[in-house]
Amino acid sequence: MVIKNIIFDFGGVLVDWDPRYYFKDHFNDDEKMNHFLKNVTTEEWNIEQDRGRTLVEGTNFLVTKHPEWEKEIRAFYDNWTTMLRSEISENVAVLRQLKNSNYEIFGLTNWSEETFPFAFENYDFFKLFEGKIVVSGTEKMIKPNPEIWKILLHRYQINAEESIFIDDNFKNIEAAKDLGFICIHIKNETDLAKELRNLGVDF
Template sequence: MTEIRHIVFDIGKVLLHYDPSLPFSRLIPDAAERQWFFDNVCTSDWNVEQDRGRTWEEAEGLLLVQHPSHAENIRNFRRHWHEMIPHAYDDSVALMEALIDGGRDVTMLTNFASDTFREAQERFTFLKRPRGVTVSGDIKLIKPDRAIYDHHVKSFGLQPAATLFIDDSQKNVDGAKDAGWQAVLFTDAATLRSDLAERGIEA
């Protein structure tokens, strides 16, 4: 196994908590009605296109035509987005910052809409500490597409075999491996610390 020289973090559910149901538990109190809304209106497939670079204006416009009776809650998705990211995972953040402070080369690769990522950076300033970040919404590519991993490698001068990727999604981990990276599935900071130690990385 090639020695790790570059460490790449995902952000959502690795460094930041993300849960769209948080504001909607208040906005749509009935659980069955709320689930229907997420299954049929503001779906995961709809939301991921903002990660791919579609504007919120366009995204909302599409749904307003299809579901005019849900106009207010369609707009509420972006309007209350900040409530979906209530806090960071302090133990994961501490681990990432320890790697940076220890001289490790740390970057981030995330599926994130451009505008909401900049909002998150201002709220959670540790997101400015790594050497850089590839934001899917900026380049209109998303994980696990091979192209986004190759783009990150080229942008930051990484050697794929010497790069360790950390993500909470198995398909994104598999995508990194298919691109020639090493990768681990994130479950919690303690497990990640062990995964790093197995590869000779102390933090």
């Protein structure tokens, strides 16, 4: 099967987002910070905003559950832009090269509908996708739910077998493989350009 499409996750692949970029200075105490991020603003809590729960609803839910952390909880989304540090330059460089090649590029991201517009406006490489981006918060479903990949496939009339999916979350990689996608699991040491060329992508 000929590869025609390259599909990018965003966080951890093209952009560097981490709550520690704000809370490290806020707490000035790594142990307290790590406790807060692990036990209060958990991944499970954050992903519900990516699934479509509003930031206000998510914040108020957590304040009710952990009133002793109210100040820090409310600081989370008030300072969200500080947590979005930079693009991941080596992978964005690959994206730019692919855009100038014969491949179609797409985005499939777990991201709040309320916060994604800030990233879109402040990082010019998002424009390279020409609107071909599926955002979980808009669709009200998140990876690794197979249905969100099906939205991408049906909306843009593409085939999984002709597509490479790139993500830093292993659960998402496994779900995409089950749907027939060729996958690249991004880790700290991953050379994305090399991995793509190993799969026969010419750019």
